[in-house]
Amino acid sequence: MYRVVAVVLLGCVCLSAGLATGTTAEAEPAIVGLYPNPAADGDEGEFVTLSVPPSTNLSEYRLADEQRSVRLESPSTAESGSVVTFSTDPQRTATLVDQPVSAIADGIRLANGGERVRLIHNGSVVDAVTYGRAPEGETYDASSDSWKPLGNTQRPVISDAGGTVEAFVLPDEPDRAVAFLENASERILLAGYTVTSERVVEALVAAHKRGVEVDVLAEGSPVGGLTEDGAAAFDALADAGISVRVFAGEPARYRYHHAKYAVVDGRALVTTENWKPAGTGGRDSRGWAVITRQRDIVAGLVETFRxxxxxxxxxxxxxxxxxxxxDDEPSPPDFPRNFEAAQLPVNRTRLLVAPDNAEQSLVRAIDAAEESLDIKQVRISDRAVPLLRATLRAATRGVRVRILLSGAWYVESENRQMKRWLEEQASAGDLPLSVRIATPEGRFGKIHAKGLIVDGQQTFVGSVNWGNNSLRNNREVGLLLDGAAVGEYFGTVFESDWRREDSQLPVGYVAACLVAAVTALAVGKRIEFEG
Known part of the structure; x- marks a missing residue:
């Protein structure tokens, strides 16, 4: 389990010229967090968070900014290792943090433009922190000298080893996501960016009517606005008695809730596609998806949802x-079903979420590539994206890189510009890197997958776009799967899309995968957590 807290790092405050400076003695409290610029009128709800050693009488201390000094009128003692927050609006702050909250008796105003805050005991400064300009709605972590959205999670990578997963692609399996929901007997947690599919709504309502616990979480203000179909879907779910929550409040932790997953009983589906006819309904986008029953991956998604x-x-x-x-969705054509779902053995599956850990994990995976990188993306937002920089480093090492970008009208121009720039880099450095703009030719409508295959052995499937906003500001969810079978499955689809030709899975491929899956289950399962 993990908890959403305003400040989670309680280590020593590092000494650093011009940054945060700590002067605490071993037995003194320390300033660990500041919230100078609340997303509220008049900056109501500013707060300072302290870590407090055992048996500390906090009423002996004063807190000072560059204008005034105030006594800390809080409970006189604090338990060992506790964290206490002092706020100008304790009632409001108590709804935002988990630790105890006390009022600052005479009030204190933290400057949005930055200042020095001191903790004073018997006339001596026992700790001091200097911060710079404060972004609205973000807390300052004194230990790392960094700003983080208030309420953001600090999610570790969760890893589950062994077992099997079911892989499928869209539009080839247009019924699979709905069938997954229809099989629920106990619970459904559905998280999405947009939810407009009537079939999905019908499956959720039917599950609710037969006693399944159903909860839906989605973005309240997607790019371009909430569509009429989206509002109608939420209305239908709420009218049926289903809990529907949308990201629409302040302060906001994420730019967008862009994750696309569902937990059904003891299984989870993670996909690149939205819960809409053009996405999971198979009526347009090329998408990737995985269903797993790996216990700790499922538990991690439940915790993320909650x-x-x-x-x-x-x-x-x-x-x-x-x-x-x-709404402006044209009537879709029928697409061929070249790729069927397959049960595949995996060596290990890792649950990645942004902004918590996805960027670092994906950069490490790319940096470890030895032979090949196959990348399928809607777009790459700019040249400085860390994942692209890591990809160029890999190409410099001699790793063969193929990047397949969408040819959809709304990204085609910028994708062609990115293609030209990458080809210039490849030519100048004699790099084994090639880029193509997808030409669906009737096999699908457009590329919407966000996929990565490393050395044919490691595959990422999830909602992460290759852009800093996605990596650092959005809530994103994906699975990083180790195993040649998964790499071969999605690699076959990639190869087909890359070569602009139909390419079905080899005869007997699915049967062979089933035999391998049974063997993997017989070997057993090892579960581990990563920090």
Missing amino acids: ADAGWVDTKRWEVVDKDTVS
């Missing part, structure tokens, strides 16, 4: 302002 749904920036759909925009 933490995201349970904070103040989510609201019940019934109380949200419902401004909508018109």
